[in-house]
Structure formats: structure tokens, C-alpha cells
Amino acid sequence: MRKPIIGITASYVKQNELSKGIFVHQDYDRAIIRAGGIPIVLPVANNELIDDYLTICDGIIFSGGEDIVPKFYGQLANEKLGTTYEARDEAEIYMLQAAMKKNKVILGICRGIQLINVALGGTLIQDIPSELETKVKHMQGNPRAKTSHDIRIDQTSLLFATLGEEQLAVNSLHHQSINQLGDGLKVTAYSVEDNIIEAIEHETYKKLLAVQWHPESLAYTHENMQRLFDQFVETSARSK
Numbered sequence: 042m043r044k045p046i047i048g049i050t051a052s053y054v055k056q057n058e059l060s061k062g063i064f065v066h067q068d069y070d071r072a073i074i075r076a077g078g079i080p081i082v083l084p085v086a087n088n089e090l091i092d093d094y095l096t097i098c099d100g101i102i103f104s105g106g107e108d109i110v111p112k113f114y115g116q117l118a119n120e121k122l123g124t125t126y127e128a129r130d131e132a133e134i135y136m137l138q139a140a141m142k143k144n145k146v147i148l149g150i151c152r153g154i155q156l157i158n159v160a161l162g163g164t165l166i167q168d169i170p171s172e173l174e175t176k177v178k179h180m181q182g183n184p185r186a187k188t189s190h191d192i193r194i195d196q197t198s199l200l201f202a203t204l205g206e207e208q209l210a211v212n213s214l215h216h217q218s219i220n221q222l223g224d225g226l227k228v229t230a231y232s233v234e235d236n237i238i239e240a241i242e243h244e245t246y247k248k249l250l251a252v253q254w255h256p257e258s259l260a261y262t263h264e265n266m267q268r269l270f271d272q273f274v275e276t277s278a279r280s281k
């Protein structure tokens with residue numbers, strides 16, 4: 042039996058006029074390979090090609106990257122809004138909705154949790170530092186493989202069943218977060234100090250899990266973070 046194929050959504054990077062193209066941080070594919078999956082990168086594409094992606098892939102990771110264009114959640118842009126990539130937003134909103142219809146296993150990470158929330162009708166806090174009073178630096182100055190603050194996990198959640206801990210330290214590389222929840226979603230983890238939403242699952246679609254931190258960058262040195270990918274790949278294998 043072949044290994045499960047895991048699609049990872051991609052961003053776009055331009056180094057200069059001679060070097061530009063799709064980008065996925067290496068920590069994603071390394072975590073999937075360690076878990077026994079086959080990672081493939083999914084460039085931004087039209088809906089027809091996205092349907093082909095979903096035919097090939099057993100599981101989908103909605104990865105980190107740019108801010109989401111606020112029009113997709115009914116807001117005007119805050120002056121603190123970062124770089125956006127509207128074509129990616131459109132493609133991944135369609136991909137999330139189509140993936141759920143096709144019963145695919147879904148993991149959202151950082152931007153990915155926000156994209157999933159928006160695709161299901163939720164909204165975002167566009168810039169945590171300017172909109173909320175908090176002492177937590179959610180855009181940490183530490184290297185991404187270091188932790189910076191604690192989260193508290195719902196003991197009834199899939200996340201708790203996977204990680205086995207009610208409270209643990211995570212890294213943090215975001216300035217946006219979920220505000221109003223999308224349809225059918227439930228919060229399964231909060232930041233301990235300021236109650237920022239750190240993880241979500243779906244009330245009825247049991248193959249969806251999304252987190253605000255970057256477990257792929259902790260997975261090499263934190264066994265519990267690697268378990269997120271092990272469980273994701275295992276579930277994707279069973280769903281083939």
C-alpha cells in the first residue's frame with residue numbers, strides 16, 4: 042500500500058526578477074516525511090486544478106503565510122494589515138470547502154487556521170497589538186523553533202487526545218487571530234495570558250484540526266508536536 046499523499050498549500054516569494062516562485066517552509070515537508078507521508082506542494086490554481094489536487098491528496102495542510110484580504114470576511118483593511126495575496130485566498134477558500142465535501146483530512150497552521158475560519162464564515166482580528174491590550178508578543182522575537190507563551194487545551198478535544206497535555210508552551214509567529222468563529226467550528230485551545238484563540242476543530246466534521254502556532258517548527262525537538270503530524274498522516278492513510 043502506498044504512503045498517504047499530503048498536499049501543502051504554497052505561498053509566493055520574489056527574491057529578485059531572476060528568482061521568484063512558490064514557497065513552503067521546509068519544516069512542513071520534514072515533519073510529514075518523519076510521519077511517513079509523501080509531501081507535495083500545491084501552488085495557487087484555478088478551481089478545476091484544485092479539484093485535481095484533491096483527487097490526488099489524502100490530506101491537506103493549509104500552511105502559514107500572508108494576511109488574508111479583509112473583504113473575504115466583510116471588513117475594510119486596517120492600516121496595520123500586512124502583505125496579502127488575494128489569488129491565494131480565493132483558491133484556498135474554495136479548496137477548504139471542496140476538501141470538506143470530499144471528506145479529506147485537514148490540518149490548518151497559523152494562516153491556515155485563519156483561512157479555515159474565514160472560509161466557514163468567520164472573521165479575524167486584523168492586528169493584535171493595535172486592537173487588543175495584551176502583554177503577549179504573538180510575533181515572537183525568538184527563532185521559530187523556540188517557544189514563547191503557554192496555551193490551555195480543552196480536555197475533550199482531539200488536540201488534547203493527540204498531545205496529551207492540558208497546558209503547554211508554543212511558538213508564536215502571527216499578528217492576526219480569529220475573532221468571530223465560522224459556522225460549525227469550536228475553540229479547543231486558548232492562549233493562557235490573553236485568551237487569543239489558539240486551536241479550533243469542527244463540531245461535526247471530525248477530520249479537521251487547526252492551530253495558530255507552528256508545530257512543524259517544534260516537531261523535530263518536541264515529540265508531542267511531531268505527534269500532531271503522525272496522527273494527521275495516520276488518519277489520512279485510513280481515509281484513502
